[in-house]
Amino acid sequence: MSKKEEKVLINEEIVDLTDRVRLVDGEGEPKIVDSSKALEIAYNKGLDLVLVAPNANPPVAKVMDYGKYKYEQEKKKKEAKKKQVKIEVKEIKFTSKIQENDINYKVKHIKEFLEKGKHVKLRVFLRGRELATPEKGFEVINKVWDMISDVAEKQNEPKLEGNYINLLVTPIKKKIKK
Template structure:
């Protein structure tokens, strides 16, 4: 029978004969038998929760397990909220793209960068264009000067399969004095 890593042992599930017992308010009960610790917890109407099973003797805390579990879930939700998700917008180009089309695509890329999104430029190489991937690199290098005021090239143009890719991220705003 395997135990889950995040499974918490409480009350009668604790099998250690002696435990170091700590109260919910930080009161130290010292090293007591498991049964005595259970009695103390029962008197207070709380649960005996195994906190550090690997310690010698194991450390148990007398607390309201439902409240403890709720607090843990709340912390997880808060941590999840603080995470930022980076959105990558992809702009596809071809080797034979005209300058006005490049300007149009760059205009969209600038809008994305202003919104703080990353932009991935992809030049698709068709058929015989695969023999000259440097043509795709040239197209992407035409774009760099058009966006360098608002974005930073994180990944230089490079060949990946049938695509020549380049990743541009927004410039970090400098703090004004």
Template sequence: MSKNKDTTLLNEEIRFPEVRCLGDEGTQYGVVSSSEALKIAQDLGLDLVLIAPEAKPPVCKIMDYGKFRYQQEKKQKEAKKKQKQIEIKEIKLSVKIAQNDVNYKVKHAKEFLEEDKHVRFRVFLKGREMSEPQSGVEVLKRIWELVEDVAIMDKEPKPEGRYVNMTVIPKPKKVK
């Protein structure tokens, strides 16, 4: 049920006539046959792992593969912890939106920006509005004037198919 299959070749799976063999602590065994490299690994109680199959000759390393995999997974988990997930909230508008509706949508956008979320404003163009995408850009410029005190424009208002999109991000908070 593992979502990412391990495709690393180990021990008997390595079927090259000759391989360049490296030891766990940097020991160089030189170019040897696969069977000889496997015998060295078994004598040391370790695994023979193919690390560079495209090299001439292919490069194998003698190591404790279980320990190596454990350390790799641990590093990946640490990196994932330090990543910051960016959440984008989308606010849909129309060309014929009333000012009180604009104010209501802007109020929500400001709440999202205060929560450190990115906001994408989308104006949907219907029917004949498609021939005048500039009207959608004007709606977004009106909105920008209302949010520019708390946001930075990430992407300018730009027509994309049936939509005119604009993305804003929160202004960095000043650290005291």
């Protein structure tokens, strides 16, 4: 159980916590009863007493099948997780001394990734003395950007970070294919 989830109190745990509860049993209006009486009502129906609103005054308890309730909560979590969009970031590396045909080859792959809706991180690796003149790396990044600007948007400007010049590009919204 994660820290975000609060432990749901059921049956005797509610009796230990509070004297009175607002009971919701599916029959008419909620009523305020002793917690031991509420537990007795739940047991007579063959169900559990579950604390649904512990911060209310008095706390709200509901008569229900706890196993079924827990199952439905898990099912809702799984459904929510399925609906989440996962953004995949592909990384393409260059050097400042890359040849034209190699750039063209990598640009072809970048365009394929962008058409599939993936984000692409362009990285120019600077080695040794190349760090003294990062302009050549920026030239490579800008050259690649000129070749893909029709299918991509810049998330940020090219930036020197350590030995790399980085640029994150994303697909233009209307060009995404699945």
